Amino acid sequence: MAHVWEVPARHGDVPSAYVKADKEEGLEIYLYIPDGMEIPDELLALLGVKHKGQLALRLIKSLYGLKQAGRLWNMLLHKILVKLGFCQCYTDGCLYYKRDAGGVTLVSVYVDDLLVTGTSNARVDAFFEDMAVLELKDLGVVSKFLGIGFEYDKDKGWLLEQRQVILGMLDKFGLSEASAVRVPIGGEHENDVDGELLPNDGAGSPQRPTVQTFQSLVGSLLWVARCTRPDIAYAVHRVTRRTHEPRVSDWRLAKKIARYLKGTVDTKFAMHAPRGSMSEDTIVVEGYSDADFAGDRVDRKW
Known part of the structure; x- marks a missing residue:
């Protein structure tokens, strides 16, 4: 929406957020x-x-370290946003919107970090002024949010990347010096259900992986796939089928996906909308899906 409206999303931060809320x-x-x-x-x-x-x-007042501190802060933020005329999205509790004769304002919330855009820069400016009650800081056009790098181009739209997250993952799992591969999956015995099981006796290490090591790597891959790299989504889906009883072959596939990311670490995910895709306040969305027939060779499930 920020691209359609040509109003770059701005990053806001509430300092010392938890102590602004009253206790119960x-x-x-x-x-x-x-x-x-x-x-x-x-x-x-x-x-x-x-x-x-x-x-x-x-x-x-509320205080960092209290079990209820996060909830109390969220209740305070919700109360203030509603007072300002915002509505909470039914399908995403972290998204708030305000629509009136002057246009639309969107606010995405993650704890004390906010992403704000709208149909005009004036609306975004007005939001930051209204949120002075919480001492909301305007950090400018978003460049980093939840570990995701943002780059705005008026023609290309928003370019998202997780270079630092990927490099950190490679270092954590001993793959910084590993050779890159051109594809994330293919050629391995991905339906091998009789292979050697990984040990289940603690955290393990890249040199001696355990179930916990495997689950940690898969969790990192899931986060990257969900945020900026849909090109590894299928491969990650395949490797998550046996997260409780992974085989050595599953560990190899997880490492292969990470090695693919190493070779494509600078790949960016583009989010844009063609001009004219929004008319009369209606957004035209096109979706595509892929399917196979009895593709699993073990049980022939779809």
Whole structure:
């Protein structure tokens, strides 16, 4: 939508977000006075105690470390957005929208990070002004969000990449010096159900992979596939079929996908919409799917 409206999405951040929320009514929380916090002797005498160990602090606001801190912050943010006229999306609770005679404003929320766009820059400016109550910082046009790099081109649209995430994954699993491959899957015995099982005895290492090592690598691959690299989606789907009882062959395939990413680390995912694809407030969406018939050679499921 930011590309269709030609209004670059801007990144907002709320500093010290959790402590802005009030704690629940009727719930009393007391804290030990932390080391390094000095209480003046005059105040101790006024309170009728000899040392600070006889005192406790009563919490009046939310605080980092409380189990409910995240929920309290989200409730506060939701309350303020609704007060400003925003509606929460039914299918995505992290998306808020505001539509009026002046246009549309969209806000995507991840804890205390916000992505904001709208039908005009003036609407985005107005949003940041309205959110001054939370001291929302305007970090400018988004360049990094949740580990995803963003690059805006008026003609090409948004270009998304996860170069640093991929390089970090390669280093974590000992594949930084591995040779790259041209395809993420193909040529291996992907339906091998009788191969050697990976050991299930702890975290393991790239040199001695265990079930937990495999699951960690697959989780990293799933995140990359979901965010910016749909070209590995099928291969990752294949390697996730036996995450609880992976074979050595599954570990090899997972490493092959990572090696493919190494060779294509600079590939970017383009998000754009043709001019004129939105008319009379209606977005024209085209979707494509692929299917096979009894493609699994083990049980012939689709």
